[in-house]
Amino acid sequence: MAGVNNNHGKEPLPEIPVPILNDPRPAPDRDQVVSAFKTLEPTRDFSSMRKSPCAKESFVDGIAVGFGVGLLKTMKSGFGKSAANWGFGAFVLMTIGTWEYCHYKIHQRRQLMATGQMPVVSTVDLDAAKRREAIAARQKDV
Template identity: 80%
Template sequence: MAGAGINNNKEQEPLPDIPAPVLNDPRAAPDRDQVVSALKTLEPTRDISTMAKSPCAKESFIDGAALGVGVGLLKAMRSGVGRSAANWGFGAFLVMTIGTWEYCHFKIRQKRQIMASGQMPVVSTIDVDAARRREAIAARQRDV
């Protein structure tokens, strides 16, 4: 039972053998043409210009920048090494930006699932604002 681990309880069935990890993966590497064609679909100017229009972008970048600056300043004050502080700040910026972006999109997906299931009525914010204005006008007319 080499590689099966220690089994102190002789009454139970023996532990299964665990295969050793495969160091040389037998699967073929991705075809170079596939990688090149995927890279050709990228358009940095279009992708960056439309990023600001996507939901959650502004909040994610602001949260990431705030945390990155904070972590960078704290690291610089503590260690005094500028390059290390910049690396820590940039790392914190990336982690926070990606994290808040993903969390925001997770909440959007949840709302869409609830709306699709019919549990929550779809209400436009314009309708809510108009209803509030009508209520305020009616209240003022009653007071007069």
């Protein structure tokens, strides 16, 4: 322990610094953290969240699981702060878990497309192909 000297009147021992965490990354500079928070715009960020490909699925799953866990906790121990906390905690964990899993699947699909193991198919391409087929069928009839 730093500051403890068991030498009883003898020469004090030198203090050896002990690293608290062996993290190879440097600690973030305070200016970087402040500038990161300055870039946040809650109204813009939350209004564009619904455009995310995983938002609806994540929130619906989180709400359902949170409601279910809160209801079960209420039935077991009666309504109170504990049941609400369990429900909210389950909502948060399920929403984050579903969000991360959805983004993981998207990342996997993009990797497969980049390596050529999965064909790149767009709905625009499918619609254009259907239109070409319809035009070709009409031209055959004429």
